Amino acid sequence: MERIEVKEVSYSYQNKYQKIEAVKEVSCTFESGKLYAITGESGSGKSTFLSLLAGLDCAESGVILVNGENLSEIDRDACRRKQISVVYQAFHLFPLLTALENVMYPLELQGISRREARKQAAECLEEVGLEEKILGQYPKMMSGGEQQRVAIARAMAAKGKILLADEPTGNLDSENEAHIVELLKRMAHEMDYLVIVVTHNPEIARQADVCMRMKDGRMN
Amino acid sequence: MNTKQVEEATGITRQNIRYYERQNLLEPARDTGNAYRDYSEEDVRRLKLIKMLRMLDMPLKEIRQVLNGNIPLKKAIAKQQENLLLQQKQLQAALEMCTSIQKDKSETIDVDIYLEWMENMAKGGSIFAKIVDDYKQVAEEERRRQFSFYTELPVHTAGTFEKVLRDYAKEQGRKFHMVKPGMYPEFLLDGVPYTAARTFEKDGGTEETRTRIICSRAEDANGRERARGHRRILLQSVYAIGVNIKRHRFKSILNAAISMLTVIVLAFYLGGLSGTRQQFAELPEAIPVRATVMNAIGTLRNGLLVRQQVLDTVYGSPYIGEIEETAELLGHIRTEGSKEEIPGPEKETGEDARAGDGAESNPQSPEIQILGVNCPEITEDYTEEEIRWADGWNWERFLEGGKVCIAGNTFLGQQGLDIGDEAAFTLEHYQPLPFGPGLERSSLMPEEMEIVGSMSITEDSAAQAPQIVVPVERVKQIYKENVKVYFASSLAFTVTDPMELNALKQDLIKAGLSSVVPEMTDSYIGSACRIEDDVFMQAAVGLEKNIALLEAFLPFIILVVLLAGYLVPHLLLQGRRGEYAIMRALGTGKKRCTVLFFTEHMLLAMAGGAVGAGLSAAFGTAGIPTAAAVWGLFLLCHTLGAAAAMWLFGKMSVAAVLSCRD
Incomplete structure (x- = not known):
């Protein structure tokens, strides 16, 4: 069972012109088996909060415990290899790798042989419902929905049971959006993932098990 | 046929199909292009047979023997029939016992009497004992593949995790050896490899969170390799670098070409300087200064x-x-x-x-x-x-x-x-x-x-x-x-x-x-001496001026090479920020990312520089020792510049790039 505890976490960053307090004293808890939605207007700090949960940024104050471990004290790269995966609005697939090779990447990163990685990657792609013909295609040859599925398959391949999704349907049409949401729900409810989705789409929020709202860096 | 088609043909769910594959009852071919399963007619027939035999409650162990041809089907069926008859007798005995207990009009059941009765029956015909043995067998098999236990200690560090595992092994009387410590440790228990993970559960009675340690036997089935080893990671890194160079063809060629040209220019300059110095040193021999004693x-x-x-x-x-x-x-x-x-x-x-x-x-x-x-x-x-x-x-x-x-x-x-x-x-x-x-x-x-x-x-x-x-x-x-x-x-x-x-x-x-x-x-x-040094002095002065001019430019040339060493990777890497950020987001360590990118760049620079040095030596612009020295100097300056570029590159905010906030 996966669990993330956030206690009084704050974070700010400096852009060209000013210091932005993106996250202010946020406290919350996430558990496996549920689909969480974090909503809010643009600039409310949702994506920054997600990057803190992913360990891509380090909180200035407060504590984030991932399965009891303080995220700021452990190897966050290892955490992203084995526990936490992130998918993005822009999909962020490697443009020069095929769909299969993209999904193989995290497996090879863990030292799995190429042959075994191909096998497991193919299973993940099959799991997210992609046809065989997609496997050998490059991202630019795929639709948005297909790319996002590949991204989710890549997240599954990493074997971690925590999936963070930053506006995963932001670049998709309504039909693909529904497919992706359905996939995320299945991962949470049937595969016991802890799924956190950052979205400003109220429809997605409505389908989530728990909905949290961020405004001006604070969470309700 | 793909998995979906097989599901429809056999009526077996894909989860079960996968389970039978893991039990080595079935091994479908893999598509060489995409590694998807490709089930043959024989595979489908095999699955139907498995389904039939499982519906007859035949254990998987027996089914494997049938599928491998070790036992004829009819013989296996006959044996299963005997097992089922025995089970029927066991069930009958249990049913009769249940009927007897129900007919007992006593307010409280004398458990001892019934137990004694059942044990006597067991001695006479082993009616109940086998059931107990079966349970042990199944439990033992399951236990060997995966087991779990609870611990009172809060497991938050690798050291505590190892201690908890050692204590457990000691309680069970099993030999423990840690292979890879960490929060997902790998260890040997009586020589069998396992991995462990923690989960936190709420105690149903007290609502307190307690730690459960789940140990699973590491996958070591036929045809699969263990996933670890520095050597494998090193080989994969070398492979990744080679593949990246091939994929980023244009940038790779550009990098190598710039390096080659830089070395050629540097060799031309340093060769010229060296040649001029050589000419100066050989001037007395080339233009001898004669002196004659005269009146x-x-x-x-x-x-x-x-x-x-x-x-x-x-x-x-x-x-x-x-x-x-x-x-x-x-x-x-x-x-x-x-x-x-x-x-x-x-x-x-x-x-x-x-x-x-x-x-x-x-x-x-x-x-x-x-x-x-x-x-x-x-x-x-x-x-x-x-x-x-x-x-x-x-x-x-x-x-x-x-x-x-x-x-x-x-x-x-x-x-x-x-x-x-x-x-x-x-x-x-x-x-x-x-x-x-x-x-x-x-x-x-x-x-x-x-x-x-x-x-x-x-x-x-x-x-x-x-x-x-x-x-x-x-x-x-x-x-x-x-x-x-x-x-x-x-x-x-x-x-x-x-x-x-x-x-x-x-x-x-x-x-x-x-x-x-x-x-x-x-x-x-x-009493006089006429020294004919006019031609020599003229030549010497000219060469000295040339040498001074070339030497004056040397720091500038070194600076240009250093700048090229910085600018070329800096500009080439800008186009790969996204790739770097994705690698980091997927858990590739910063050090490994830096080493991969830096090594890829320096390999191309070395190759291009080597070609440039070779061409310079071949065309006589510089001698072989000078060309080799130029190549070494170029590599040194380029390495310093590239290291600076990589250092700056690594300072970017991964989250900002991925969120398109950069």
Whole structure:
């Protein structure tokens, strides 16, 4: 069972012109088996909060415990290899790798042989419902929905049971959006993932098990 | 057929299909392109058989034997039938027991009585015992594959995790060995590999969170490899670098091309600098600086009186080589039988001295010019042909000294002599007047010499060529025997180290030689020295200027190479920020990312630079050592620049790039 505890976490960053307090004293808890939605207007700090949960940024104050471990004290790269995966609005697939090779990447990163990685990657792609013909295609040859599925398959391949999704349907049409949401729900409810989705789409929020709202860096 | 089609054909869910595959009951082929499963008709038939046998409650172990052909199907079915009949008896016995218990009208059931009854029944026909054994077998199999336990300790560190596992193994009486510590440790339990993970559960009764440790046997089925090993990661990194270079073809070629051009330009520059320095070093050999001792006003270079002090200075100088020294004598041939004493020469003074006619001592014998030489080159002024030597004679032996001579062909012809004959001469020499600037002739003791060589005097030099050539060492010996002060008639030399010309001039001045001054009083004394260094100095000054100019540019060139080493990777990497950010987001460590990108870049730079160095050496722009040195210098500057670029590259915010906030 996966669990993330956030206690009084704050974070700010400096852009060209000013210091932005993106996250202010946020406290919350996430558990496996549920689909969480974090909503809010643009600039409310949702994506920054997600990057803190992913360990891509380090909180200035407060504590984030991932399965009891303080995220700021452990190897966050290892955490992203084995526990936490992130998918993005822009999909962020490697443009020069095929769909299969993209999904193989995290497996090879863990030292799995190429042959075994191909096998497991193919299973993940099959799991997210992609046809065989997609496997050998490059991202630019795929639709948005297909790319996002590949991204989710890549997240599954990493074997971690925590999936963070930053506006995963932001670049998709309504039909693909529904497919992706359905996939995320299945991962949470049937595969016991802890799924956190950052979205400003109220429809997605409505389908989530728990909905949290961020405004001006604070969470309700 | 794909998985979905097989599901429809067999009615077996994909989860079960996967389970049977994991149990090695089925191994479908894999599509070589995408690794998707490709089920054959045989696979489908096999699955249907598995389904049928499972519905007959046959254990998987037995089914495997049937599928492998170890047991015929009908025999396996017969055996299963026996098992089912036995189970039927067991169930019947249990049913009867349940009926008996239900019929018991007592308020409380005497458990002991029924247990005793059941145990007696078990002893009689083993009705219940096998059920207990079956449970143990299943539990044991499951236990061996995966087991879990709870721990009171809060497991938050790798050390605590290991301690908890060790304590558990000790309680179970099993041998424990940690293979890879961490929060997902790998360990051996009685030699069997396991991995462990923690989960946190709420205790149903107390609602407190407790830690559960789940240990799973590591996958080691047929055809699968263990996932770890530094060697595998290293090989994968090498593979990844190679693949990346191939994928980013354009950038790779650009990188290598820029490196090649940089090395070519650097080799051209440094080769030029090295070549110019080499030219400067070889200048004395290419443009020899000759010096000639002359009289004060610079009109005479032969027939001089060059003092011993000057000779000692020249021969002792470390800056001088290829010394040509001559000593002139006059002689008359002494005919055979003529023993009469030749009257001493009248002392002639002044400038007429040299025009004097020595034939007065022997009016029938013409005056012969005898020249003492210290090197063969002097005779090359008079003869173009090689000296014809007597057997066993050569220049080296001739110059050692001794009473030997080389005679001109004309002289030999006139005197009827030939190589090997002895010739006797009366000798005279010029010496300075005791008072005044003139010269006087003075007799020397007669000399007999063996003719050991002959030379063909050219027509052009017939007038001034000596008829007899002797070793200058013999002339010095003659002066010594006659107790006379030796003077050389001419002296010329090569300045071997023109860079030390000033020091040489000082030494010559100390010896009494000065520059030629046309206004001085004429005399025969060799008191001046003319050094022909104009051409050399002009060339040397030009080369020095070139070297200074090239050396002045050297820091600038190094700086340009350093900047190129920084700018090229910096610009090329900008286009790969997204790739870097994705790698980091997927858990690739910063160090590994940096090493991969840096190694990829430097490999291309090394290859391009090597090609550039090779081309420079091949086309002669720089020698091989210079080209190799240039390549090394380029790599050093490029590495520093690339390291700086990578350092800056690694400072970017991954989250900002991925969120398109960058």
